Amino acid sequence: MVQDNGRPRSRRLPRAVRERQILDAAVEVFAAHGFHAASMDEISEVAGISKPMLYAYLGTKDELFVACIRRExxxxxxxxxxxxxxxxxxxxxxxxxxxxxxxxxxxxxxxxxxxxxxxxxxxxxxxxxxxxxxxxxxxxxxxxxxxxxxxxxxxxxxxxxxxxxxxxxxxxxxxxxxxxxxxxxxxxxxxxxxxxxxxxxxxxxxxxxxxxxxx
Amino acid sequence: MVQDNGRPRSRRLPRAVRERQILDAAVEVFAAHGFHAASMDEISEVAGISKPMLYAYLGTKDELFVACIRRExxxxxxxxxxxxxxxxxxxxxxxxxxxxxxxxxxxxxxxxxxxxxxxxxxxxxxxxxxxxxxxxxxxxxxxxxxxxxxxxxxxxxxxxxxxxxxxxxxxxxxxxxxxxxxxxxxxxxxxxxxxxxxxxxxxxxxxxxxxxxxx
Amino acid sequence: MVQDNGRPRSRRLPRAVRERQILDAAVEVFAAHGFHAASMDEISEVAGISKPMLYAYLGTKDELFVACIRRExxxxxxxxxxxxxxxxxxxxxxxxxxxxxxxxxxxxxxxxxxxxxxxxxxxxxxxxxxxxxxxxxxxxxxxxxxxxxxxxxxxxxxxxxxxxxxxxxxxxxxxxxxxxxxxxxxxxxxxxxxxxxxxxxxxxxxxxxxxxxxx
Amino acid sequence: MVQDNGRPRSRRLPRAVRERQILDAAVEVFAAHGFHAASMDEISEVAGISKPMLYAYLGTKDELFVACIRRExxxxxxxxxxxxxxxxxxxxxxxxxxxxxxxxxxxxxxxxxxxxxxxxxxxxxxxxxxxxxxxxxxxxxxxxxxxxxxxxxxxxxxxxxxxxxxxxxxxxxxxxxxxxxxxxxxxxxxxxxxxxxxxxxxxxxxxxxxxxxxx
DNA sequence: TATGAATGAGGCTTCATTCAT
DNA sequence: CATGAATGAAGCCTCATTCAT
Missing domain, CATH: 1.10.357.10 (Tetracycline Repressor, domain 2)
Structure with missing residues (x-):
């Protein structure tokens, strides 16, 4: 099935690409609402993947945030x-x-x-x-x-x-x-x-x- | 559990005193954890009063935070x-x-x-x-x-x-x-x-x- | 001291009068918000007395409501x-x-x-x-x-x-x-x-x- | 404490079924206590699901109540x-x-x-x-x-x-x-x-x- | 691999009710 | 008699996180 929000939910991407997608989404959402107000739900939505994937790729919310800081x-x-x-x-x-x-x-x-x-x-x-x-x-x-x-x-x-x-x-x-x-x-x-x-x-x-x- | 934070929970104080106590506690807690991570529970505990008093005197968490910013x-x-x-x-x-x-x-x-x-x-x-x-x-x-x-x-x-x-x-x-x-x-x-x-x-x-x- | 809301908070009224005042206020507030949404705070305010008096005269919220029903x-x-x-x-x-x-x-x-x-x-x-x-x-x-x-x-x-x-x-x-x-x-x-x-x-x-x- | 209300807490049901379960439970509880006195806790318990599911499927208490009225x-x-x-x-x-x-x-x-x-x-x-x-x-x-x-x-x-x-x-x-x-x-x-x-x-x-x- | 379904835990807020003055 | 000050208890709601498919 295809996600309805523009970007098709493409499957089977190489790990590095996925991670960049996720980090981009996370940075966007963290910037918009701040760390605490940002929700993993929104991040996974913006990233176009499901939450379990989000966790599989970049760990907990804390770890994800640290990854964002580090990259930027x-x-x-x-x-x-x-x-x-x-x-x-x-x-x-x-x-x-x-x-x-x-x-x-x-x-x-x-x-x-x-x-x-x-x-x-x-x-x-x-x-x-x-x-x-x-x-x-x-x-x-x-x-x-x-x-x-x-x-x-x-x-x-x-x-x-x-x-x-x-x-x-x-x-x-x-x-x-x-x-x-x-x-x-x-x-x-x-x-x-x-x-x-x-x-x-x-x-x-x-x-x-x-x-x-x-x- | 017993309250044990030094300042005795003094009772029946006039309103103005209580408000300063609360603001002091709030500033302390907000400084320690940030706005979102700070909990009204902890603030009331540090202030030595119950939560209903906290709300009665200084309103919601948002209003309390604004009051802190304003005073400082x-x-x-x-x-x-x-x-x-x-x-x-x-x-x-x-x-x-x-x-x-x-x-x-x-x-x-x-x-x-x-x-x-x-x-x-x-x-x-x-x-x-x-x-x-x-x-x-x-x-x-x-x-x-x-x-x-x-x-x-x-x-x-x-x-x-x-x-x-x-x-x-x-x-x-x-x-x-x-x-x-x-x-x-x-x-x-x-x-x-x-x-x-x-x-x-x-x-x-x-x-x-x-x-x-x-x- | 005098209450600022029009009706002076008159003291030392005979009990019957007080009770009527309270019941009037209670009926008004219960009618406006319903039983659960009505608050004893608002009733005491509308009645022009303090909450302890409210309780002294007409008992708990339940009893007060029953009294209203009965009178009406x-x-x-x-x-x-x-x-x-x-x-x-x-x-x-x-x-x-x-x-x-x-x-x-x-x-x-x-x-x-x-x-x-x-x-x-x-x-x-x-x-x-x-x-x-x-x-x-x-x-x-x-x-x-x-x-x-x-x-x-x-x-x-x-x-x-x-x-x-x-x-x-x-x-x-x-x-x-x-x-x-x-x-x-x-x-x-x-x-x-x-x-x-x-x-x-x-x-x-x-x-x-x-x-x-x-x- | 253990759930003991007859219906086993069945898991992983499709959304439509769950929604009917919830509405049934909600109608039952609202009928028993009235809107205000009914608690989302009790509704979720009677429905055999956790509160987050309740909210995910049918929204806030207000929205849930409206859904009940509408269905009935x-x-x-x-x-x-x-x-x-x-x-x-x-x-x-x-x-x-x-x-x-x-x-x-x-x-x-x-x-x-x-x-x-x-x-x-x-x-x-x-x-x-x-x-x-x-x-x-x-x-x-x-x-x-x-x-x-x-x-x-x-x-x-x-x-x-x-x-x-x-x-x-x-x-x-x-x-x-x-x-x-x-x-x-x-x-x-x-x-x-x-x-x-x-x-x-x-x-x-x-x-x-x-x-x-x-x- | 990928996800819809599920939840424990915790935060904000308010209320009925009662002390202590 | 009268009240400002105080609180235990409970309710709504959301979130990070994880199963089971």
């Missing part, structure tokens, strides 16, 4: 990492990273919502997962910042770059939130804003100094 | 507002605001968690409440930043200060998160870090320029 | 009985009884609703109370009908008049229901309708014979 | 309608209708109780459902009565037949009630009684005129 985090981190590597100097690296970040969020709002909003809910299995991704993001940035000071008189230590990186990530998250309410701006423009705040600081901006990409 | 937001905003007003110039105002922010968070972790983490719940009554508080916080900062540029050649418009303020708030939130994992730092130190990031920017910091309070 | 039934039966006694012959007696019945219902809709609708709910203490009132009403009518046939060739026995009376009562109740949806008719007109149905029967009515009061 | 009303109306159609002239039609009515009630006391007694519940979804069934019953009878006067000098209009029909239905309901307390009578006899009351009227009966079926 990996994707985002990888995108940013690749972009950063392509930059020639720290400023450009940061700039590329920011740009990719905003682009990613724009094209993957559901995934971002799962990462940024839903994963914040306390609870045993999720905190660790979440802090791991935050740590990876932070250390990526922190390394970048550290490289920027390598040549200076007083190179920054991890103890200084790390909180800075964390703050930068937080600023980015908040700016995305602001962006959602002012969608008329382009991803590039958002990246520029954040770049300037971070790189120049407020006192410079007030005095008319700002950063611009050369490319 | 009001407290925080008021503390920051008062501190900012005491500053003589924009830099000092910002500095005082940041310091009070970190102090508040330190002494009121549960309340902060409710505001920062748990309020991200989908659903009608919460989004409006939450965005209202975010907006108040942001506009408080945005006004401060706007004042800072009043004398400059190109005074910033709301369109520029607002996202900056939002980013600043986000950076603060993230820094708090980092702080929780590095509790050896003092609130003052955290405020200093953020002040420098915001005011000086990264390029200045690299070159050894930094901001310090005069007081 | 007594009133109605008494009104009809008095009217019937004033009639000179059976037809006129019936006519007077019906007229009073419709008048009573019109002026006492809440009481009627309690009797007719709410008391039908099954449950231990109410069935007996309800069947007692039905029985009284029925036997009042049955006696009337019996008197009407006393002079005839084959006087009716209770076994014949009783079900007739029951049916008449039921017809009256149903007609009242119909009346509520067609309120443009007068009480007298309704009584006339029922009188004709009962007295003449359908075959007579079809052939143009009908009953009219002489008074 | 449809059954009764259909039975009477079929019987009436088989009659050759109005009197016989009425007679057949009444006979089927009493037979139906006798064999389906619970269903009748739900229709007659319990459906009188305040609240949106029920009033409409109930008045619809009453209307169908009434208009079925009213049409019959109208046909009876078609040939006469002054054919009755709906304004006259309708309240008559309503009263007839009410008389029937009340007679059923009386019957329950005098179960020694047969359904046929009850129908005869009502037929005579309605068709002949009291004055005719007093004078010895009565109606008898020819079949």
């Amino acid at each position: 985090a990996a994707r985002l981190i990888e995108a940013i990492g690749t972009a950063v590597e392509a930059g020639l100097n720290p400023a450009e690296q940061l700039w590329r990273g920011l740009r990719v970040f905003f682009e990613y969020v724009q094209e993957n709002q559901a995934g971002w919502s799962v990462l940024h909003r839903q994963a914040n809910v306390q609870g045993d299995p999720f905190v660790s997962e979440l802090s791991e991704w935050r740590e990876r993001a932070t250390s990526l940035i922190a390394a970048l910042l550290a490289r920027a000071t390598e040549g200076s008189a007083q190179p920054m230590q991890a103890e200084q770059t790390e909180p800075f990186a964390a703050a930068l990530v937080g600023a980015g998250e908040a700016l995305v939130e602001w962006w959602f309410e002012h969608p008329e701006h382009a991803a590039d423009g958002m990246a520029m804003r954040l770049m300037n705040m971070v790189w120049m600081g407020f006192s410079d901006l007030v005095e008319g100094r700002s950063w611009t990409p050369k490319s | 937001a009001a407290r925080l905003i008021e503390a920051i507002g008062t501190a900012v007003e005491a500053g003589l110039n924009p830099a000092e105002q910002l500095w005082r605001g940041l310091r009070v922010f970190f102090e508040y968070v330190q002494e009121n972790q549960a309340g902060w968690s409710v505001l920062h983490r748990q309020a991200n719940v989908q659903g009608d009554p919460f989004v409006s409440e939450l965005s209202e508080w975010r907006e108040r916080a942001t506009s408080l900062i945005a006004a401060l930043l706007a004042r800072a540029t009043e004398g400059s050649a190109q005074p910033m418009q709301a369109e520029q200060t607002e996202p900056f303020a939002a980013a600043l708030v986000g950076a603060g939130e993230a820094l708090v998160e980092w702080w929780f994992e590095h509790p050896e730092h003092a609130a003052d130190g955290m405020a200093m870090r953020l002040m420098n990031m915001v005011w000086m920017g990264f390029s200045d910091l690299v070159e050894g320029r930094s901001w310090t309070p005069k007081s | 039934a007594a009133r109605l039966i008494e009104a009809i009985g008095t009217a019937v006694e004033a009639g000179l012959n059976p037809a006129e007696q019936l006519w007077r009884g019906l007229r009073v019945f419709f008048e009573y219902v019109q002026e006492n809709q809440a009481g009627w609703s309690v009797l007719h609708r709410q008391a039908n709910v099954q449950g231990d203490p109410f069935v007996s109370e309800l069947s007692e009132w039905r029985e009284r009403a029925t036997s009042l009518i049955a006696a009337l009908l019996a008197r009407a046939t006393e002079g005839s060739a084959q006087p009716m026995q209770a076994e014949q008049t009783e079900p007739f009376a029951a049916a008449l009562v039921g017809a009256g109740e149903a007609l009242v229901e119909w009346w509520f949806e067609h309120p443009e008719h007068a009480a007298d007109g309704m009584a006339m309708r029922l009188m004709n149905m009962v007295w003449m029967g359908f075959s007579d009515l079809v052939e143009g014979r009908s009953w009219t009061p002489k008074s | 009303a449809a059954r009764l109306i259909e039975a009477i309608g079929t019987a009436v159609e088989a009659g050759l002239n109005p009197a016989e039609q009425l007679w057949r209708g009444l006979r089927v009515f009493f037979e139906y009630v006798q064999e389906n006391q619970a269903g009748w109780s739900v229709l007659h007694r319990q459906a009188n519940v305040q609240g949106d979804p029920f009033v409409s459902e109930l008045s619809e069934w009453r209307e169908r019953a009434t208009s079925l009878i009213a049409a019959l009565l109208a046909r009876a006067t078609e040939g006469s000098a002054q054919p009755m209009q709906a304004e006259q037949t309708e309240p008559f029909a309503a009263a007839l239905v009410g008389a029937g309901e009340a007679l059923v009630e009386w019957w329950f307390e005098h179960p020694e009578h047969a359904a046929d006899g009850m129908a005869m009684r009502l037929m005579n009351m309605v068709w002949m009227g009291f004055s005719d009966l007093v004078e010895g005129r009565s109606w008898t079926p020819k079949s």
Whole structure:
């Protein structure tokens, strides 16, 4: 029999494809309602499979959620990492990273919502997962910042770059939130804003100094 | 089973006292488990009253949560507002605001968690409440930043200060998160870090320029 | 302190007055929501007294409901009985009884609703109370009908008049229901309708014979 | 505790069968306690299934109750309608209708109780459902009565037949009630009684005129 | 493999009823 | 006498999870 909701309930797909289908559905539903309000019923429906299959492929609700977080985090981190590597100097690296970040969020709002909003809910299995991704993001940035000071008189230590990186990530998250309410701006423009705040600081901006990409 | 949570179940208290007791308990429990996972059962237990009283005084779970958000937001905003007003110039105002922010968070972790983490719940009554508080916080900062540029050649418009303020708030939130994992730092130190990031920017910091309070 | 809802919460009333106040309120609320949906809270509020007083005066919810049924039934039966006694012959007696019945219902809709609708709910203490009132009403009518046939060739026995009376009562109740949806008719007109149905029967009515009061 | 109500808890039945089981149980329980006092717990127990199934198949308590009313009303109306159609002239039609009515009630006391007694519940979804069934019953009878006067000098209009029909239905309901307390009578006899009351009227009966079926 | 059918467990909410002042 | 404060008990409903086919 065929499911009536557009996508035919295709059978006998290879496991990997099925799992991606399910994860896509899960991310969508988790983003829409949040972890607790999301129901396995809805996820299985959106994924186009029955609940027992859902459990067979990805385990319990908790495990499924962790899988979602993991996939989305990996994707985002990888995108940013690749972009950063392509930059020639720290400023450009940061700039590329920011740009990719905003682009990613724009094209993957559901995934971002799962990462940024839903994963914040306390609870045993999720905190660790979440802090791991935050740590990876932070250390990526922190390394970048550290490289920027390598040549200076007083190179920054991890103890200084790390909180800075964390703050930068937080600023980015908040700016995305602001962006959602002012969608008329382009991803590039958002990246520029954040770049300037971070790189120049407020006192410079007030005095008319700002950063611009050369490319 | 016997109640054994320290505070004796005192009886026949006047309404106002009970309401504060309940709000305290609710904030604690919401912070610990998040809105959905928190149960009215546990809240009433922690508050030391029966569930019917809980409902009689503060309404449904939704209403209770809104009341929590409202109280915590009001407290925080008021503390920051008062501190900012005491500053003589924009830099000092910002500095005082940041310091009070970190102090508040330190002494009121549960309340902060409710505001920062748990309020991200989908659903009608919460989004409006939450965005209202975010907006108040942001506009408080945005006004401060706007004042800072009043004398400059190109005074910033709301369109520029607002996202900056939002980013600043986000950076603060993230820094708090980092702080929780590095509790050896003092609130003052955290405020200093953020002040420098915001005011000086990264390029200045690299070159050894930094901001310090005069007081 | 004075209650703010119009009627001042007068204190120290004689017991009988209080009880009437309470019963009035109870009938009103039971009629509005039905027995189960009515809450003692609302009744005490409408009555203008506190709940402990409510319990002190009229006992539990069940007892209170029984008291309502009893009072309303007594009133109605008494009104009809008095009217019937004033009639000179059976037809006129019936006519007077019906007229009073419709008048009573019109002026006492809440009481009627309690009797007719709410008391039908099954449950231990109410069935007996309800069947007692039905029985009284029925036997009042049955006696009337019996008197009407006393002079005839084959006087009716209770076994014949009783079900007739029951049916008449039921017809009256149903007609009242119909009346509520067609309120443009007068009480007298309704009584006339029922009188004709009962007295003449359908075959007579079809052939143009009908009953009219002489008074 | 062990289930011990005779019917074994059979498992894995097809949906249609389960739905009938549930409706049967629901009618039984609603008839026994009334809508409000009936508990979904008891219904599911009597039906021999768990509560989640109850909800999955027939929705909330309100919806379940409406389904009960609808089924019972449809059954009764259909039975009477079929019987009436088989009659050759109005009197016989009425007679057949009444006979089927009493037979139906006798064999389906619970269903009748739900229709007659319990459906009188305040609240949106029920009033409409109930008045619809009453209307169908009434208009079925009213049409019959109208046909009876078609040939006469002054054919009755709906304004006259309708309240008559309503009263007839009410008389029937009340007679059923009386019957329950005098179960020694047969359904046929009850129908005869009502037929005579309605068709002949009291004055005719007093004078010895009565109606008898020819079949 | 795939699923319709099934349920234990638990959460929110309200109500009749009674203390303690 | 009068009441604000308090609660045990119960009802509706939903969800994550698993059989049995």
